[in-house]
Amino acid sequence: MSDEIFTGTFTQQEPIPEEAIEAAVAVMRSGRLHRYNTLPNEKGEVALLEEEFAAYTGAKYCLAVASGGYALGAALRALEVQPGEPVLTNAFTLAPVPGAIAAVGANPVFVGVTEGLVIDLDDLQVKIAETGSKVLMLSHMRGHIVDMDALMYICNGAGVAVIEDCAHTMGASWDGVPSGRHGVIGCYSTQTYKHINSGEGGLLVTDDEELAARAIMLSGSYMLYGKHSAGPAPEVFEKIKYVTPNVSGRMDHLRASILRVQLRNLPEQVEKWNARYRVVEEGLRGTPGLTLIERPQAEQYVASSFQFLVMDWSDERIEALVAGCLSRGVELKWFGAPEPVAFTSRYESWRYAEPQSLPESDRILRAIMDMRLPLTFTLQDCALIARIISEEVGKLA
Numbered sequence: 166m167s168d169e170i171f172t173g174t175f176t177q178q179e180p181i182p183e184e185a186i187e188a189a190v191a192v193m194r195s196g197r198l199h200r201y202n203t204l205p206n207e208k209g210e211v212a213l214l215e216e217e218f219a220a221y222t223g224a225k226y227c228l229a230v231a232s233g234g235y236a237l238g239a240a241l242r243a244l245e246v247q248p249g250e251p252v253l254t255n256a257f258t259l260a261p262v263p264g265a266i267a268a269v270g271a272n273p274v275f276v277g278v279t280e281g282l283v284i285d286l287d288d289l290q291v292k293i294a295e296t297g298s299k300v301l302m303l304s305h306m307r308g309h310i311v312d313m314d315a316l317m318y319i320c321n322g323a324g325v326a327v328i329e330d331c332a333h334t335m336g337a338s339w340d341g342v343p344s345g346r347h348g349v350i351g352c353y354s355t356q357t358y359k360h361i362n363s364g365e366g367g368l369l370v371t372d373d374e375e376l377a378a379r380a381i382m383l384s385g386s387y388m389l390y391g392k393h394s395a396g397p398a399p400e401v402f403e404k405i406k407y408v409t410p411n412v413s414g415r416m417d418h419l420r421a422s423i424l425r426v427q428l429r430n431l432p433e434q435v436e437k438w439n440a441r442y443r444v445v446e447e448g449l450r451g452t453p454g455l456t457l458i459e460r461p462q463a464e465q466y467v468a469s470s471f472q473f474l475v476m477d478w479s480d481e482r483i484e485a486l487v488a489g490c491l492s493r494g495v496e497l498k499w500f501g502a503p504e505p506v507a508f509t510s511r512y513e514s515w516r517y518a519e520p521q522s523l524p525e526s527d528r529i530l531r532a533i534m535d536m537r538l539p540l541t542f543t544l545q546d547c548a549l550i551a552r553i554i555s556e557e558v559g560k561l562a
């Protein structure tokens with residue numbers, strides 16, 4: 166019997182919906198692409214997206230920006246993080262997170278990861294005590310959400326402000342509270358590989374009027390902040406408008422127009438991702454040598470990707486698994502690879518940060534296998550992918 170091969174593409178997202186394409190064409194026909202280029206009494210696509218995303222997350226204020234990384238940077242600047250200040254973040258995340266911290270001249274301090282792929286709350290307490298840091302940039306990496314009640318209890322008790330990096334959790338929640346709504350600011354990405362796709366783009370939400378006003382000024386509102394229907398009242402800007410620099414990073418009407426349609430469709434998309442995830446999970450369950458990530462009851466996840474662990478395997482065995490799967494069309498990404506590859510890198514690779522050692526986390530990071538689950542895959546595709554992985558693991562037993 167010859168081996169089955171998978172021929173799908175792990176980076177192929179769905180097409181932009183026709184309705185969104187029509188909305189984009191209408192914006193282009195208008196010639197008014199800049200967010201502040203609106204007719205009298207016209208709100209414009211960007212402000213409408215902000216209103217709709219604020220309503221979707223239950224936030225008071227929303228700002229649309231040029232990227233998720235930009236939103237993270239704006240959040241740090243709005244909180245007035247100073248050069249040299251320690252900012253806590255996950256050891257298991259992607260480069261834009263420590264990058265945003267470094268971009269304001271602050272020092273990333275890495276907090277360990279658990280076998281559930283979430284931030285280690287014991288290590289968080291240690292690092293808060295050791296560094297005296299007042300800010301945590303919490304990355305819900307690959308959509309895994311830590312016990313947010315426990316995390317907020319620790320951070321509130323220590324006076325640590327939490328910025329949530331929700332690049333992988335748009336549409337997810339913890340015990341019914343939307344991801345991005347526990348911390349003081351939530352940041353989202355609308356880059357192609359995330360949950361709604363405008364090529365590049367980001368969103369920031371908060372209930373704090375002064376942080377919202379600062380973020381809006383920072384994004385490049387000039388003195389046009391009155392056009393932000395999802396922003397605070399003009400008086401709030403009086404306090405900050407002379408002391409907040411313009412660090413341009415606005416969203417435009419073209420992107421906003423296609424995002425608005427996708428945001429309306431998001432709940433259906435979430436169901437589709439999770440159905441695919443469950444097929445892969447069932448297919449891999451019981452495979453000797455693989456550890457699945459058990460998802461907590463309180464976590465309402467959006468499974469746009471899949472992770473499993475190969476605990477304490479040798480490098481050679483992991484490399485053989487990656488190669489065996491790849492030869493059958495299944496692209497696994499190994500977080501433990503010694504050199505950073507494509508989008509994947511590890512905390513030791515971010516050498517602009519002070520060197521740090523997290524031996525417990527190293528053991529887990531070494532074991533993380535990761536793959537995307539784009540919605541262009543069918544449920545049958547997902548079953549095939551799981552069969553291939555499980556067979557390749559079997560060959561290495």
Ligand SMILES: *Cc1c(COP(=O)(O)O)cnc(C)c1O
Pocket residue numbers: 232233234235258259261262304306307330332333354355356365366367
């Ligand atoms: C994609 C991503 C970001 C940043 O988003 P961009 O829109 O690409 O700048 C931040 N954090 C994580 C974990 C991401 O995957």
